[in-house]
Amino acid sequence: MIDPEPVKVEVGLGDRAYDILIGPGLLSSTGREIASRLPGTRAAIVTDDNVAAAHLDTLKAGLDKGGIQTAVITLPAGEKTKSFAHLEEVVDGVLAARLERRDVVVALGGGVIGDLAGFAAGIVRRGMNFVQVPTSLLAQVDSSVGGKTGINSARGKNLVGVFNQPKLVLADTGVLDTLPIREFRAGYAELAKYGLIDRPAFFAWLEENWQKVFAGGPERTEAIAEACRAKADVVARDEFETGDRALLNLGHTFGHALEAATNYDGARLVHGEGVAIGMALAHRFSSRLNLASPDDAERVEAHLRAVGLPWRMADIPGDLPDAEALLGFITQDKKVSRGALTFILTRGIGQAFIAKDVPPSEVLSFLKASHPG
Numbered sequence: 001m002i003d004p005e006p007v008k009v010e011v012g013l014g015d016r017a018y019d020i021l022i023g024p025g026l027l028s029s030t031g032r033e034i035a036s037r038l039p040g041t042r043a044a045i046v047t048d049d050n051v052a053a054a055h056l057d058t059l060k061a062g063l064d065k066g067g068i069q070t071a072v073i074t075l076p077a078g079e080k081t082k083s084f085a086h087l088e089e090v091v092d093g094v095l096a097a098r099l100e101r102r103d104v105v106v107a108l109g110g111g112v113i114g115d116l117a118g119f120a121a122g123i124v125r126r127g128m129n130f131v132q133v134p135t136s137l138l139a140q141v142d143s144s145v146g147g148k149t150g151i152n153s154a155r156g157k158n159l160v161g162v163f164n165q166p167k168l169v170l171a172d173t174g175v176l177d178t179l180p181i182r183e184f185r186a187g188y189a190e191l192a193k194y195g196l197i198d199r200p201a202f203f204a205w206l207e208e209n210w211q212k213v214f215a216g217g218p219e220r221t222e223a224i225a226e227a228c229r230a231k232a233d234v235v236a237r238d239e240f241e242t243g244d245r246a247l248l249n250l251g252h253t254f255g256h257a258l259e260a261a262t263n264y265d266g267a268r269l270v271h272g273e274g275v276a277i278g279m280a281l282a283h284r285f286s287s288r289l290n291l292a293s294p295d296d297a298e299r300v301e302a303h304l305r306a307v308g309l310p311w312r313m314a315d316i317p318g319d320l321p322d323a324e325a326l327l328g329f330i331t332q333d334k335k336v337s338r339g340a341l342t343f344i345l346t347r348g349i350g351q352a353f354i355a356k357d358v359p360p361s362e363v364l365s366f367l368k369a370s371h372p373g
């Protein structure tokens with residue numbers, strides 16, 4: 001069967017604008033798509049061991065067809081790979097392959113590989129070309145777009161990194177067939193996020209159609225494309241998060257604290273799950289502050305439950321640090337300004353807003369009330 005034409009979404013960033021191509025079978029045309037934008041380039045593919053086993057050969061064959069020579073750097077799968085040690089490994093691998101500044105780093109994997117490889121590409125030889133080939137749902141709807149790259153610190157999530165836009169994003173929806181269901185669900189949380197931020201009709205559509213998105217087919221591709229359009233729109237308006245882009249952090253202030261508090265242990269909590277719990281908490285917190293109706297918090301929690309996502313701290317296996325320690329992680333958040341906490345709160349479904357100067361005492365008493373221990 002011939003694959004349908006990919007959907008194209010443009011990220012409008014002037015002379016750094018780039019395309020997101022979305023559709024099945026795209027891995028095979030990677031060489032053609034990259035060579036037409038970056039003629040004469042060589043590539044370092046950065047990937048993880050799960051993705052390499054399932055998709056590396058297809059990508060290499062696709063690059064080969066476009067006449068692109070490749071070196072491969074394969075890392076362990078999982079959040080702990082977003083570390084200084086693995087950053088050094090990628091940098092060294094790219095230099096060992098003697099790639100030049102105008103050659104390209106190709107990130108083949110989920111958000112962990114995209115964030116890490118994008119950061120490495122941003123610093124090797126003071127900045128090489130970079131292409132995202134996202135293979136998880138989360139990476140296709142969110143992390144491959146917008147140029148946030150980086151690694152984690154024991155003191156908090158994503159605390160070290162740079163903005164570095166890719167030259168191209170190639171989202172082959174066919175590769176999602178090998179993604180474990182838990183990871184698909186985690187990515188779904190970031191997909192639902194766009195509805196909760198400012199697209200209430202999209203959230204309502206997901207409530208009706210989420211099973212079709214999980215099953216694959218045109219609804220899945222359309223949902224991914226809608227997410228990319230939503231993200232591209234925000235990024236084009238506010239690339240460096242001086243304003244509106246912070247809305248994309250809905251659920252992340254709580255979620256990132258929970259990821260750090262569980263020591264980035266994916267057996268307990270992966271990023272999308274942290275975002276799911278964080279979005280439920282952000283809606284509950286908004287209702288507690290009388291900003292939104294409790295009915296909206298209930299609607300969000302019910303949808304997360306329906307798709308099988310965790311939605312409260314008690315859903316995280318094992319013990320959590322106490323509320324004070326969680327607040328300690330929250331005060332390291334990059335949205336903190338002159339010591340004041342910023343949260344993405346809401347007035348209802350699809351009505352998220354940036355709340356500056358949220359009193360730490362309110363956050364602490366909410367964390368205590370929501371804490372399972």
Ligand SMILES: NC(=O)c1ccc[n+]([C@@H]2O[C@H](COP(=O)([O-])OP(=O)(O)OC[C@H]3O[C@@H](n4cnc5c(N)ncnc54)[C@H](O)[C@@H]3O)[C@@H](O)[C@H]2O)c1
Pocket residue numbers: 048049050051054077078079082109110111112113115135136137138139142143144145146147148149158175176177178179180183186187190270271272
């Ligand atoms: N830069 C951004 O804007 C942005 C946005 C959202 C999330 N993130 C970051 O992304 C990361 C989470 O990304 P993720 O959820 O993709 O995690 P991930 O990269 O760890 O991938 C999830 C798991 O799925 C496996 N996998 C990926 N694609 C597969 C496939 N097609 N077949 C089989 N297995 C596959 C991986 O090996 C891994 O085990 C976090 O570090 C988060 O902070 C960044």
Ligand SMILES: O=C(O)C(=O)C[C@@H](O)[C@H](O)[C@H](O)COP(=O)(O)O
Pocket residue numbers: 142146148157158190241245246248249252334
């Ligand atoms: O692209 C953005 O902007 C986002 O906030 C998207 C988030 O889903 C993503 O997890 C991002 O990495 C979080 O950014 P951070 O600046 O809070 O680390």
Ligand SMILES: [Zn+2]
Pocket residue numbers: 142190252271275
């Ligand atoms: Zn996220």
